[in-house]
Amino acid sequence: MALSIVEGCVNCWACAPVCPSDAIFEATPHFMIDAKKCTECEGDYANPQCASICPIETVILDAAGDPLNPPGSLTGIPPETMAAAMAEIQAR
Numbered sequence: 001m002a003l004s005i006v007e008g009c010v011n012c013w014a015c016a017p018v019c020p021s022d023a024i025f026e027a028t029p030h031f032m033i034d035a036k037k038c039t040e041c042e043g044d045y046a047n048p049q050c051a052s053i054c055p056i057e058t059v060i061l062d063a064a065g066d067p068l069n070p071p072g073s074l075t076g077i078p079p080e081t082m083a084a085a086m087a088e089i090q091a092r
């Protein structure tokens with residue numbers, strides 16, 4: 001079991017220092033998680049530390065491919081509201 005970092009990561013470096021397993025590394029085009037090292041923080045913390053500190057929604061996925069910080073979870077903006085705002089901006 002391991003988490004993964006996907007497109008959308010802004011390479012902010014917040015997650016790497018808090019990983020207890022030294023599983024996160026800088027890469028191109030974005031940071032990555034070494035699946036062989038990631039323990040999902042089991043035995044060290046109650047929650048995955050990388051996802052707890054990551055400021056960007058949807059870029060850290062669990063083993064099933066679901067985001068630990070889903071849309072709206074950090075901004076507080078419901079996904080429908082965000083989609084409507086983006087549509088309005090693009091229509092200008």
Ligand code: SF4
Pocket residue numbers: 003018019020021022023024033037038039040041048049050051
């Ligand atoms: S879940 Fe924990 S062990 Fe896995 S990459 Fe994130 S911080 Fe490291």
Ligand code: SF4
Pocket residue numbers: 005008009010011012013014015016031050053054055056059060
């Ligand atoms: S904290 Fe999130 S945005 Fe920052 S480097 Fe890690 S995965 Fe990327």
